[in-house]
């Protein structure tokens with residue numbers, strides 16, 4: 001009985017692997033499309049946002065293992081739709097404005113996603129870091145208005 005339970009669990013697990021999303025962690029990067037700003041801001045974004053909002057996602061081993069992959073890859077897909085910082089310069093001013101407008105609020109509770117910071121403690125932003133990113137977003141927003 002127990003043996004067949006694990007047998008079927010294994011079969012289901014293997015079967016799940018055939019339903020992959022194929023959202024690549026890495027996409028081709030064009031240097032001139034990448035966001036460029038102070039290293040202070042870049043370091044924070046790279047540490048805390050680039051695992052979803054970029055073309056250079058650092059994929060852990062489970063990135064491709066279903067069922068976890070279904071969640072991680074959908075997050076990356078949706079996050080890139082909102083903003084992919086590796087493609088920043090290819091966006092219209094309107095789109096950039098919209099994103100910058102949302103950043104300060106997003107940092108209050110939603111970003112980086114709590115389920116992600118729970119798994120990756122080093123991506124939690126301090127109050128000071130949030131202030132730095134918010135200030136950057138507000139200033140750049142005014143600049144491109």
Ligand code: HEC
Pocket residue numbers: 045048049050051052053074075076078079082099102103106111112113116125
């Ligand atoms: C684990 C993946 C992940 C990380 C890390 C992450 N995001 Fe997101 N982000 C998402 C997803 C998924 C969405 C779109 C769905 C949603 O709004 O929940 C999103 C949406 C957003 C939005 C739009 C919010 C809105 O109100 O429409 C902003 C702005 C944003 N993220 C900024 C950031 C910033 C800044 C960081 C880093 C400090 C960050 N995100 C880190 C996954 C992530």
